Amino acid sequence: MNKHISNGEILIAILKKDAQVYSRNLIYLFLTILGLAVFVTIFWLVPDKVEEEITFAVSPSLSTLFSEGQKDLLAIGFPAEALEQLDELETAFEDEGLMLVELENEELLKQVVSGELEVYKTDQGRFVFHDSEGDQKKPDDSSRVNLQIGIAFPGSFLSEAVRGEKPKVTVYADAAVPEELRGAMEGFIREMTYQLAGRELPVQMPEEETIILGVDRMGAQISMQTRMRPLIAFFMLMMETFALASLISNEVLQRTVTALLVTPMRVGHFLLAKTIFGTALALGQALIVLALVRAFTADNWSLLLVTSILGALLFTAVAMLVGAAGKDFIGQLMFSMLFLVPLMIPSFAVLFPGSVAAWVKVLPSYPIVRLLYDVTVHNALWADSINSLLYALLWVVVIYGAGLFVLRRKVATL
Secondary structure (H helix, E strand, O other), X not given: OOOOOOHHHHHHXXXXXXXXXXXXXXXXXXXXXXXXXXXXXXXXXXXOOOOOOEEEEEEOOHHHHHHHHHHHHHHOOOOHHHHHHHHOHHHHHHHOOEEEEEOOOHHHHHHHHHOOEEEEEEOOOOEEEEEOOOOOOOOOOEEEEOOOEEEEOOOOHHHHHHOOOOOOOEEEEOOOOOHHHHHHHHHHHHHHHHHHOOOOOOOOOOOHHHHXXXXXXXXXXXXXXXXXXXXXXXXXXXXXXXXXXXXXXXHHHOOHHHHHOOOOOOHHHXXXXXXXXXXXXXXXXXXXXXXXXXXXXXXXXXXHHHHHHHHHHHXXXXXXXXXXHOOXXXXXXXXXHHHHHHHHHHHHHHHOOOOOOHHHHHOXXXXXXXXXXXXXXXXXXXXXXXXXXXXXXXXXXXXXXXHHHHHHHHHHOO
């Protein structure tokens, strides 16, 4: 009498076979280990701090500018108390997150902005200029200051501004400086000139609270390392699509499925086993990466786990579609790229934040990326993530259903 074989035993047997086949595929095994090592290494090499201080050069130095214009200012009746406030201007710049590098003359300013001279700031707060093409050594115990913009004031700037004249001020900028930063420097000069002349700006500015929309990140900018944390987990989930699609494609093309169907195994066993194996493979690697980059906390671990499971199911479903459609290695690779390239787009929308286009939000991977980002970066909790979870679950059901349908049809026609 034949021994009855349970569904659990059949599934375990298929899973063992899949694990053996996967372990023998040295290419994907090597790429998996390499991907884990590379992504985690990149994460810890990316800067974890954001430089929020704006650095620019001025010429001549503020002390020179004030001393040269002091006599003229007093002569035209400028209050002595106001002159004392001018002496505190440099400290005011530092309080506003601006670091000034004061240069003796305009020619030196040009050399610094153009990169002919390098500027280093010592631990004592002094600025040292270094000619990169000369024999002089770089100063010890110092860090380089990146100066790409500078302002050259005429010596008579203060007196001319107070008299209501138009002193010529030149803004020097490197070609890589964004146009908005140049405009900000020009606006800064205009505002300062108006104030020195005792005039108000010809416009009325609203309160700061009405200008900043959303969360004010001043002083709490998100570093590139923090932004990379959810993306690394997302890419690890996505990479396993290639391995599982290759496994399914080989079994279909080599008719391994047909051979297995003469055993007690049924098509449902085959599909369920592939789902479990692919999900476990992608999920396991994503969890390893998230643990290595310290993404889990006491508050977010459950939400992050559910998000990772949804992502693993999504890419397992994509792998089923690709594995059933590919007729050879090149075809399977082309189908993989056809699916995965659009699914990568939301990750770049997170890495470079801004207004996300409506069509990007429709992509199946968007809710997964959004959840990973909100949970790991903004510490979102369950109440904040319900809508994204339901949206992600809807896409998982749709694509998984399509993957099961296509793969079942493919197996049935063998």
